[in-house]
Amino acid sequence: METYGLHRYPGRLFIVEGVDGSGKSTQIALLRQWLISEGYPVFFSEWNSSPLVKQTTSKGKKKQLLTPTTFSLIHATDFADRTEHDIIPPLKAGAIVLADRYIYTAFARDVARNVDRHWVRELYQFAVKPTVAFYYRVPLEVSLNRILGGRTELKYYEAGMDLGLSNDPLESFKLFQQRIVDEYEAMVGEFGLTVMDATLPIPDQQRRMREIIKPYLRGVRRVRSSAQESAWAGLAREMRPSQVEVSEARGREQ
């Protein structure tokens, strides 16, 4: 087993982090389209999406079976499955892997739930260190407005209700998000996260993101059109999800 920072693969790993409503998913989706159009072999992986682990996680959430420790462990299990299947093999093959949320999401949320800071970092030792880890920094009021604007209900764990910070889900959510932001800010130096100003116009952010990764693309082998076609097809499939997939994708964000 290779540990964090010691993997040596020919591929590149770019990841985005930030609170819900920071706009990171929009940015990585735009980056993905651009990389495909440039002819790079691109693989995309998102948080909490392992088919092997999904049922256990959703059962735990629905029935409120999760403690902070098992919440942390089940997400690490999910991430391990994606690391073993979706991240390491394409990196070994020289591809570009993009991830929407990475281990820093776990560090921020779990520590916000009072999980031991050192323990959770040890737990994720198997993770590959990203080539570049972007952190979309946004003032809390802005992100709260963005997410709470279009919705009425917050889920139990999403709102951090398990912490007992407040009986009001909205109030609890705000307090929980503040803790998460504090953890992200502390990790900028610890892990060398690349801070992005998420209040800038979307195209400006995207331009900057591309500028930052360009130097890392040198030496990455581009693919021929057939592989490019299949990458586009994969993207198109995800852009037109069925109803079921939409509701699953929503569940995933927490």
Place this chain on the structure above:
Amino acid sequence: MTKLSFYGIDAIHLKESEAILPGRLIVIEGTDSVGRSTQLNRLRPWLESSGYAVVDTEMTRSVLAGPGLKKAKEGHTLGPITLNLFYATDFVDRFENQIIPALRAGFVVLTDRYIFSLIARAVVRGADPQWIRSIYGLALKPDAIFYLKISIHDLIPRVLQRGGFDYWESGMDMRLGPDLFESFVNYQTRLLKQFDDMSEEYGFQIIDASLPIEYVTEQLKEGIFPLLPQG
């Protein structure tokens, strides 16, 4: 009383809450087919008839992760790190929801395996030994760990008697040989080495499991008796 002493960290803040664990945590460890469950089935009535409330727990029995883990093992996509963490989730769910509450309530908790089998399996599957130990650092140090020790030579007839070689118990996910038997021998030899290496590190009380069943039970009883309240 089980002391609030952990291998690594007190993840559920038992010390802060000044928890008292009047029960006893007794671990029976040993490799597959060594006779752990036979012994547990003999110890339980003995303890109960002496007036002790007994709870037993074993791997893949957690409410949270047991069913998902069993299902994942049936497929062909389960990688070693994922397997290890699925087991860790299962263990911690049982630890927090079965073992700790039972100890608080004064039960004698007899556990069929603890973190040691999980560490041994993980390391044999290429996990970093420090990594897996640090995850299980949140486990409470048991009042006693009885290790049923056996050689590969004595283990084989037991497996045959029980009906043959199982996929996972033969480490077939790693294919350590051209067939079940050879993979079993290679896998179990590696596991036994891990157990032996852990004996001193974790203070196992070693019991020779190649001896007759009744004799092993007697040895376990002798070891357990002084640990019991008013024992």
